[in-house]
Structures are given as C-alpha cells and as structure tokens.
Amino acid sequence: xxxxxFAALGAALSLTAMTAQAGTLEDVQARGELNCVVTTGxxxxxxxxxxxxxxxxxxxxxxxxxxAVLGDGEKVKFVPTTGKTRFTVLNSxxxxxxxxxxxxxxxxxADLKLTxxxxxxxxxxxxxxxxxxxxxxxxxxxxxxxxxxxxxxxELNLADFFRVNGMSYEPVAIETNEEGITNYxxxxxxxxxxDASGLASTRAALDDPSAHIILPEIISKEPLGGxxxxxxxxxxxxxxxxxxxxxxxxxxxxxxxxxxxxxxAAGDNPSINRLLGxxxxxxxxxxxxxxxxxxxxxxxGNYAESFDRNIGPDTPIGLARGLNxxxxxxxxxxxxxxx
Amino acid sequence: xxxxxxxxxxxxxVSRLWNDKETRSIIIQIIAFAAIFALFFYMVRNxxxxxxxxxxxxxxxxxWQPASYDIxxxxxxxxxxxxxxxxxxxxxxxxxxxxxxGILLSTxxxxxxGVLRLSKNWVTNKLAxxxxxxxxxxxxxxxxxxxxxxxxxxxxxxxxxxxxxxxAFLTNRGFFxxxxxxxxxxxxxxxxxxxxxxxxxxxxxxxxxxxxxTGKYYPVFWISLSAIMGFxxxxxxxxxxxxxWQIPELKGFNYKGGMVIRPEFxxxxxxLSCYTAAFIGEIVRSGITAVSWGQxxxxxxxxxxxxxxxxxxxxxxxxxxxxxxxxxQYLNITKNSSLAIAIGYMDIVATIGGISLNQTGREMExxxxxxxxxxxxxxxxxxxxxxxxxRIKLTER
Numbered sequence: 001x002x003x004x005x006f007a008a009l010g011a012a013l014s015l016t017a018m019t020a021q022a023g024t025l026e027d028v029q030a031r032g033e034l035n036c037v038v039t040t041g042x043x044x045x046x047x048x049x050x051x052x053x054x055x056x057x058x059x060x061x062x063x064x065x066x067x068a069v070l071g072d073g074e075k076v077k078f079v080p081t082t083g084k085t086r087f088t089v090l091n092s093x094x095x096x097x098x099x100x101x102x103x104x105x106x107x108x109x110a111d112l113k114l115t116x117x118x119x120x121x122x123x124x125x126x127x128x129x130x131x132x133x134x135x136x137x138x139x140x141x142x143x144x145x146x147x148x149x150x151x152x153x154x155e156l157n158l159a160d161f162f163r164v165n166g167m168s169y170e171p172v173a174i175e176t177n178e179e180g181i182t183n184y185x186x187x188x189x190x191x192x193x194x195d196a197s198g199l200a201s202t203r204a205a206l207d208d209p210s211a212h213i214i215l216p217e218i219i220s221k222e223p224l225g226g227x228x229x230x231x232x233x234x235x236x237x238x239x240x241x242x243x244x245x246x247x248x249x250x251x252x253x254x255x256x257x258x259x260x261x262x263x264x265a266a267g268d269n270p271s272i273n274r275l276l277g278x279x280x281x282x283x284x285x286x287x288x289x290x291x292x293x294x295x296x297x298x299x300x301g302n303y304a305e306s307f308d309r310n311i312g313p314d315t316p317i318g319l320a321r322g323l324n325x326x327x328x329x330x331x332x333x334x335x336x337x338x339x
Numbered sequence: 340x341x342x343x344x345x346x347x348x349x350x351x352x353v354s355r356l357w358n359d360k361e362t363r364s365i366i367i368q369i370i371a372f373a374a375i376f377a378l379f380f381y382m383v384r385n386x387x388x389x390x391x392x393x394x395x396x397x398x399x400x401x402x403w404q405p406a407s408y409d410i411x412x413x414x415x416x417x418x419x420x421x422x423x424x425x426x427x428x429x430x431x432x433x434x435x436x437x438x439x440x441g442i443l444l445s446t447x448x449x450x451x452x453g454v455l456r457l458s459k460n461w462v463t464n465k466l467a468x469x470x471x472x473x474x475x476x477x478x479x480x481x482x483x484x485x486x487x488x489x490x491x492x493x494x495x496x497x498x499x500x501x502x503x504x505x506x507a508f509l510t511n512r513g514f515f516x517x518x519x520x521x522x523x524x525x526x527x528x529x530x531x532x533x534x535x536x537x538x539x540x541x542x543x544x545x546x547x548x549x550x551x552x553t554g555k556y557y558p559v560f561w562i563s564l565s566a567i568m569g570f571x572x573x574x575x576x577x578x579x580x581x582x583x584w585q586i587p588e589l590k591g592f593n594y595k596g597g598m599v600i601r602p603e604f605x606x607x608x609x610x611l612s613c614y615t616a617a618f619i620g621e622i623v624r625s626g627i628t629a630v631s632w633g634q635x636x637x638x639x640x641x642x643x644x645x646x647x648x649x650x651x652x653x654x655x656x657x658x659x660x661x662x663x664x665x666x667x668q669y670l671n672i673t674k675n676s677s678l679a680i681a682i683g684y685m686d687i688v689a690t691i692g693g694i695s696l697n698q699t700g701r702e703m704e705x706x707x708x709x710x711x712x713x714x715x716x717x718x719x720x721x722x723x724x725x726x727x728x729x730r731i732k733l734t735e736r
Contacts, residue, residue: 084697112700113393144592151697156407159419173683188491
C-alpha cells in the first residue's frame with residue numbers, strides 16, 4: 001500500500017502537464033480505454049468474479065461511462081485502490097473517474113479538488129458484530145476493539161461518535177476490506193465498522209453470515225457517489241449525466257432489454273425520446289453523439305437492474321432498496337431531468 | 340597541457356580539452372551535475388505546475404487543524420481533537436520506540452548469534468547457521484506478517500486470556516501488564532540508584548589509578564553492580580515496596596487498567612529485531628575472526644585468562660571492525676520500521692504520512708515531512724555511531 005502511495009506521488013511528480021486539466025474525453029478516446037478507480041474488492045460493489053472479470057454496482061457505472069464515451073462497456077481498465085490512495089490516483093491522472101464507495105464531503109469537494117457526481121447510493125455507517133456477544137446497541141460498545149479502514153470518513157465519524165457518547169475504544173487500523181475481514185474473523189477486533197452497504201457485503205463473505213449482526217444504529221450520512229478531478233467541466237458533465245441517465249432510465253421504464261427497441265425510432269414519450277436521442281441532440285451538448293445514453297443503458301441496464309443484479313435482495317449481499325428507491329416509490333433517489 | 344598538444348595547434352580546442360585527463364573529468368562532472376540539477380528542477384517545477392493546475396497550493400497550515408482520528412498506541416496525550424501536528428509527534432514517538440527497542444534487542448541477539456556461530460560445538464554452530472540463513476533470506480515484511488498473524492490467530496481472546504500469575508494477561512489483543520504507580524517513598528530508592536551510578540563512575544577511575552600505581556586489582560564490575568542495583572533493591576524492600584502495581588482487569592470487551600503492549604508493536608519489534616540480528620551476527624563473527632589468532636595465543640602464553648583475553652584483547656579490536664557495518668544495520672532497522680503500515684502500527688508513515696495525508700489531501704507537504712524526519716533520524720544515528728567509532732578506534736602511541 002505504501003508502494004502504491006509512493007508510486008502515486010512519483011506519478012504526480014513525473015507526469016507532465018498532460019495529466020491535469022481539460023481534454024479527459026480526448027485522452028480517453030485516444031487511449032480507447034477508460035481508467036476507472038475502484039476498490040481492491042468489496043463484493044457486490046466492485047470485485048473480480050471467478051473469471052477475473054470485474055463486476056458490481058460501482059463497476060456498472062464505470063462500464064456505463066465507457067459505453068457512452070467509447071461505445072463499449074468492456075473497454076475499462078480497473079485501477080484498484082485503498083481508501084488512502086484513491087484520491088491521489090485520481091488527481092495524478094492515473095484514473096479518469098472514480099467509483100469507489102466514496103462519500104461526498106465538503107472538504108473532499110473543495111480542498112481535495114474533486115468534482116462529485118450525483119449520489120448513486122445513500123448509505124450510513126453501521127457496526128458489524130458477533131451475535132454471541134449479546135450486544136444490541138452501538139451505545140454498549142464501550143471498550144471494544146474496532147476494525148476501521150484508514151483514510152475514510154468512517155474513521156472520523158467513529159472518533160466523533162465515541163467521544164460524544166463518552167466511550168472509549170481501541171482503533172485497529174486496516175487498509176483494505178479484505179484485511180478487515182481477516183482481522184475481524186481472527187477476532188483481533190470485536191466490531192467492524194464501515195458503511196452499512198459494505199457491512200452487508202462483508203457479512204455475506206464471512207464463513208457463517210448468520211452468526212453476525214449489523215447493529216441498528218446508523219451513525220452518519222454517507223452519500224456515496226462517483227467523482228472526477230476539478231477543472232475539466234466537460235468530462236464532469238459527461239460523467240454526471242451518464243449517472244443521471246441510468247437513474248432516469250428506471251423512472252421511465254427503459255431497460256437493457258427494451259432500450260434498442262425504444263432507441264430505434266421516436267415514440268410517444270418525449271422524455272424517453274430525449275434520453276435516447278430520437279428527439280433533439282442532447283449528446284452534442286456534452287461532446288458525444290445522440291446514442292450516448294442508449295449505449296450506457298444497454299451495457300448495464302437501468303438503476304434497478306444494476307441494483308438487483310449486484311446487491312439486491314436476491315443476491316448474497318441482500319440489500320433492500322430503502323432510501324435508494326426511486327422517488328416515485330418513496331425513496332430519495334431523484335435525478336435532474338434531461339431536457 | 341603537455342608538449343604534444345602544443346605541437347599540434349591545428350586540432351580544435353574542444354578535442355584538446357577532451358583529451359586532457361584532468362579537464363575531461365571536470366567537464367564530465369559539470370555535465371553530470373547540470374543533468375541531475377536539471378532533472379530535479381524539472382520535477383519540482385512540474386509538481387508545482389500540476390498542483391497549480393488543479394488549484395492546490397503548498398501550505399502547512401493543516402498541521403494545526405484537529406486531526407479528528409484516534410490512534411491506538413500513544414505515549415503522549417492524544418485525542419481525536421488534537422492537531423495533525425500532535426498526531427505527527429505520536430507517530431515520531433512510535434517510530435523511535437520501535438527503532439530503539441529494535442536496536443537493543445537486535446544487538447543482544449546479534450552478538451549472541453555471532454558468538455554461537457564461532458562455537459566449537461557442532462550443534463550450536465549449525466543451529467545458529469541455519470537460523471541466520473533462514474532469517475536473512477526471507478523478506479522482513481513476511482516475518483512481520485507471520486508474527487502478527489501468529490499472535491492474532493494463535494493467542495486466545497481476552498475472556499480466555501493466558502493468565503501469568505494473576506498479573507499479566509496474554510491475548511490476541513495484546514499483552515496486558517501491571518503498570519507501576521509510584522509512591523513518594525520510591526524517590527529515596529531512585530536517589531540511591533543515582534548515587535550508585537555516580538559512585539561507580541568515580542570508583543572505576545579510582546580502581547584504574549590504584550591498578551596503574553600498585554597493580555592491585557578491584558572487581559570493578561561486581562562492586563559497581565551492587566552499588567547501582569543491590570543497595571537500591573535492599574532500600575526498596577526496607578521501605579515496604581513503595582510501588583503499587585495496577586493489575587489489568589477484564590471489563591466488557593477488553594482488559595482495563597495496567598498497560599498494554601499491542602500485537603502490532605510486538606510483531607514489528609520481534610520481526611525487525613530477529614531479521615536484523617541475523618545480519619549483525621555475521622558482522623560480529625567476521626569482526627572476531629578478523630582478530631589474529633596469534634594474539635589470543637600470545638595472551639594465553641602470558642597467563643591471561645580466557646575471559647579477560649576476550650574482553651581485553653579480542654573484543655576491543657573486533658569492535659573497530661564491527662562498528663561501521665553495525666551502523667548501517669541500525670539505520671536499516673530504523674528505516675524498515677516504516678513497514679509498520681502493513682499491520683497498522685501507527686508510526687510516522689501511518690499517521691502524518693498516511694491518515695493525515697489522506698484526510699487533508701496534502702500529499703506534497705506530508706511526504707516532505709516524513710522524508711525529512713527519516714533523514715534526521717538516520718543522520719543522528721550515523722553521527723552517534725561515528726562518534727563512538729572515533730572513540731574506540733586504535734590510539735596510536
């Protein structure tokens with residue numbers, strides 16, 4: 001991990017001005033490949049499957065952007081990063097875009113010079129603990145050893161939560177989710193804390209998931225979304241509207257299966273027509289062609305399809321839509337309209 | 340310039356300069372220096388331009404902001420409200436703690452290994468040989484991960500802790516030990532201890548003077564030992580053991596009270612020490628072997644005992660050979676302590692060069708600080724060892 005960090009610093013030092021600033025779209029198109037910054041492996045969000053192919057909810061958004069920009073959702077090079085190296089890798093130009101269970105915060109936006117994309121998963125920090133310990137509330141965790149990924153917002157929330165509640169704990173610093181699972185399994189820590197979605201993913205990866213529970217308290221707001229570097233507005237717009245298009249596709253009932261049919265000719269619904277480029281030319285505004293959104297949707301499906309396939313109730317991760325249901329279904333997932 | 344060059348005025352000045360050995364070496368040095376400087380300048384300029392391009396400036400103001408994260412091992416007062424600067428201090432202390440303890444243990448183990456390697460006993464000799472070859476041919480990172488894994492997986496949870504006479508408890512969360520609480524009367528013991536040290540220093544020079552003048556020999560070591568350790572110990576028990584020991588107790592998840600040595604510290608300390616000890620062992624062996632056997636024979640011909648031959652003839656000469664390479668091993672142990680990050684030990688790289696860096700996004704500033712800190716430590720260790728080397732080197736009369 002240290003190596004990656006130094007490598008990233010080295011890259012920041014040695015790459016010429018080509019890494020910074022405008023022209024990310026041209027760079028990606030010239031390269032013919034999108035460099036997408038992801039985790040080192042969180043099942044359901046971004047992890048290589050048994051054939052070494054990256055799959056997951058975050059991965060789908062990488063593929064959607066690649067499909068919109070390059071016409072092929074497979075033309076993605078995944079750059080695995082730890083919580084600590086992710087922003088350096090993005091800012092040094094090693095990655096074009098980041099989808100890595102990343103919480104949007106003011107200091108990351110303004111001080112770390114990132115432009116955040118629309119939230120694609122509303123999350124909050126939770127606690128995973130063994131059932132046999134008989135703990136039912138996070139308020140009873142005084143004195144516990146807690147595994148925590150360094151360089152995350154959860155690390156800061158945890159410090160605040162224990163200080164506000166006048167409790168003490170032993171932080172056990174870990175770098176990656178796998179390291180967290182290893183340490184938690186070996187009982188080095190009593191509790192593993194991260195975003196509730198990540199805990200669900202971790203719990204599914206344990207030997208006996210039913211022996212562990214996620215405590216009811218959610219101690220923070222964690223709006224997770226993608227991010228790009230400051231300074232390239234066109235690239236930020238493309239990324240932002242691809243995410244919105246995936247969300248809007250669910251609202252409009254456009255799926256991977258029926259998108260080709262809808263995109264073939266203009267239909268009755270002007271919203272669908274604008275989304276898929278059969279009416280007007282929204283793609284030109286962001287430097288792409290008319291079919292940008294149609295390609296993204298046919299590559300990964302709409303929001304609901306990707307959610308259900310990767311992390312939904314029928315997967316081992318088993319997350320309910322909850323807050324992440326479309327605003328039409330009582331959730332808070334709400335994308336700005338394409339018009 | 341030689342006469343040959345002068346007799347061939349038609350050759351141009353460049354090739355004439357080039358053919359002169361001395362000028363050529365100066366030219367090459369100037370070119371090399373310029374190239375290195377240009378590369379350095381290019382990199383710095385590049386970094387500045389790139390940082391400016393994304394709107395980041397270089398500023399160390401973040402050091403005074405609250406760090407907002409907790410650290411598991413801290414010898415100074417630290418909470419999540421302390422500044423990044425305090426977090427850095429915690430990191431520095433943790434790094435130095437590993438360096439100092441590592442240097443001590445590796446030196447003891449290393450000298451032991453070196454002597455065992457010279458043993459005439461076949462079994463001891465080969466055992467030391469196998470240990471050295473195994474240890475120094477496996478990357479130190481693997482040693483660290485192995486020992487950490489062993490502690491975390493093999494030792495029991497706090498509620499089943501290995502109980503050492505109801506005072507110390509060994510668990511996979513760390514070793515919980517009683518911590519001393521000093522009573523006022525203890526200061527008498529301490530005063531006696533300090534007086535013992537002062538007495539020993541005086542007695543040593545006194546004994547040497549007496550020996551030089553009359554040839555009478557005092558057992559300096561034993562007298563000093565009883566002055567420094569013996570009398571304070573007797574005083575300690577006479578005063579009724581004026582230290583209260585706070586015994587750790589199992590409360591909730593973990594032991595509370597007493598003091599704790601975390602598995603991360605133990606793993607790093609043991610792994611670095613064992614690894615470096617193998618190298619030191621070979622250095623010690625080579626140092627001792629380098630002292631001619633004839634000197635030992637000469638000493639024994641004069642009737643000097645084996646022990647005193649070793650301490651007065653062999654070791655002083657061997658040390659002169661041992662110290663310079665030993666210095667570089669001490670530097671290695673200090674620098675290798677940065678591998679702490681692999682197991683989450685909170686040293687400089689993990690605090691200011693890791694979490695602070697990540698939470699503030701100040702890569703350049705944090706990495707510069709870390710770099711300068713390691714440089715300072717290394718130069719200090721080198722300076723001390725050079726001073727020691729000068730002190731013990733052969734005085735020519």
